[in-house]
Every structure is written in structure tokens, then in C-alpha cells.
Amino acid sequence: MPVSIRESKRALRERVTANRGQLSAQALAAGARELRDLALELPEMATARRVATYVSVGAEPGTGPLIEALYERGVELLLPVLLPDYDLDWGYYRGPSSLASAPKGLLEPTGPTLGAEAIAEADLLLVPALAVDRHGTRLGKGAGCYDRVLARLAGQAPAFVLLHDGEILDIPIPKEPHDVPVDRALTPSGIHHLRP
Numbered sequence: 001m002p003v004s005i006r007e008s009k010r011a012l013r014e015r016v017t018a019n020r021g022q023l024s025a026q027a028l029a030a031g032a033r034e035l036r037d038l039a040l041e042l043p044e045m046a047t048a049r050r051v052a053t054y055v056s057v058g059a060e061p062g063t064g065p066l067i068e069a070l071y072e073r074g075v076e077l078l079l080p081v082l083l084p085d086y087d088l089d090w091g092y093y094r095g096p097s098s099l100a101s102a103p104k105g106l107l108e109p110t111g112p113t114l115g116a117e118a119i120a121e122a123d124l125l126l127v128p129a130l131a132v133d134r135h136g137t138r139l140g141k142g143a144g145c146y147d148r149v150l151a152r153l154a155g156q157a158p159a160f161v162l163l164h165d166g167e168i169l170d171i172p173i174p175k176e177p178h179d180v181p182v183d184r185a186l187t188p189s190g191i192h193h194l195r196p
């Protein structure tokens with residue numbers, strides 16, 4: 001990939017990460033509750049029996065309250081398990097004690113995993129990101145994990161990027177051939193339709 005694209009993505013990641021570092025614990029907790037309420041109200045959520053999400057860490061848009069609410073509803077929750085080649089395997093959420101610290105500061109499900117292709121069985125996908133632009137180009141952690149997941153999903157289930165307010169950028173994020181656009185984002189202030 002051209003060095004300039006890699007470099008501008010890196011600089012953008014640094015900027016967003018620094019901004020996230022300024023968010024207070026109270027703001028993060030409030031944002032997570034707002035994301036829960038919005039996600040639970042999605043029409044697509046009403047019919048979803050299996051939802052793939054991630055266990056938020058640090059200053060990421062929080063998924064804790066949503067995971068608990070969906071678990072209580074009896075929705076099956078698929079959580080990612082990072083593989084050595086940065087592809088993602090998946091495991092079920094089986095309650096708070098079923099998560100364990102994993103490499104790279106992640107929290108992952110313990111117990112058997114289902115294989116990378118299990119994502120094809122999800123009815124709805126909640127995707128982590130650092131930012132997205134108005135065209136739906138997504139900036140992730142830079143390992144291409146979710147580019148592979150979204151390619152596998154092939155639009156078969158709705159995908160929503162979870163972000164903090166201010167992380168939907170008016171300037172375009174440099175797009176590479178492997179980047180799979182997303183068409184919707186959730187921030188604490190609401191649902192945002194993007195135009196891939």
C-alpha cells in the first residue's frame with residue numbers, strides 16, 4: 001500500500017486515540033448506556049437472535065451495558081477472539097465470569113471457539129472503529145481484522161459501527177482496495193447513515 005495512505009491512517013489513529021484519552025470515566029459510562037439504549041431500539045435488533053459485538057476496553061465506545069442487556073434477553077452473543085494472523089475467531093458470551101484478559105489488552109470469551117466462519121451466522125454486527133467518514137470508510141486498529149470479517153459477512157447482516165460523538169469525520173479517510181465500507185454508525189447522540 002502507498003506509504004502516504006499508511007502514514008495518514010496512522011496519524012489519524014493517533015489523533016483519535018489522543019482524543020479518546022481525554023474522555024472521563026463518567027462520560028464513557030454515560031456513552032455506553034446511551035449506545036445500549038439506541039442499539040436496543042434498532043428495528044434490526046428486535047428480530048436478531050445472534051448478535052456479534054466486541055468487549056470494549058479502555059476508552060473505546062462502551063459495549064458492557066449492551067452486552068448485559070442482550071444477554072438478559074437471551075440473545076446469543078458472539079465475541080471476537082484475536083488469532084495470530086489478526087483474523088478473528090468467535091466465541092459465545094456466557095456471563096461476566098466467562099471473559100478473560102487476552103493479549104493486546106483485550107477481554108475475550110473463554111471456552112470453545114466456533115471458527116472464523118461463524119460470523120456468517122450473525123443476524124447483526126456491531127463493529128469497533130476509531131473513526132468513519134461520510135462515505136462509510138472505516139478506520140480501525142490497522143490490522144485489517146474487521147475488513148476480513150465484513151468481507152466474509154458480504155452484506156448478509158446489518159453492520160453498525162460504534163463510535164463516540166465527533167468520530168464521524170467530514171474529511172475523507174484514505175480508502176484502500178481491501179477497505180469494506182459500512183453504511184451505518186451509532187454514537188451516543190444517535191444513528192448516522194453513511195453513503196458508501
Ligand SMILES: Nc1nc2c(c(=O)[nH]1)N(C=O)[C@@H](CNc1ccc(C(=O)N[C@@H](CCC(=O)O)C(=O)O)cc1)CN2
Pocket residue numbers: 054055056057060080081082086088104106107128129140141142143145146
Ligand atoms: N475491544 C476490542 N476488541 C477487539 C477489537 C477492538 O477493536 N476492540 N478488534 C478490532 O479489530 C479485534 C482485535 N484487534 C486488534 C488488532 C490490532 C491490535 C494491535 O496491534 N494493537 C497494538 C496497540 C494498538 C492500540 O492500542 O490500539 C499493539 O498491541 O501493538 C490489537 C487488537 C478483536 N477484538
Ligand SMILES: Nc1ncnc2c1ncn2[C@@H]1O[C@H](COP(=O)(O)OP(=O)(O)OP(=O)(O)O)[C@@H](O)[C@H]1O
Pocket residue numbers: 009128129138139140141142143144145146147148151176178179
Ligand atoms: N482480507 C484481508 N486479508 C488479509 N489481510 C488483510 C485483509 N484486509 C486487510 N488486510 C491487511 O490489514 C492491514 C491493515 O488494514 P487497514 O489499515 O485498512 O486496517 P483497519 O481497517 O484500520 O483495521 P481493522 O479492520 O482491523 O479494524 C493491511 O496491511 C492489509 O493488508
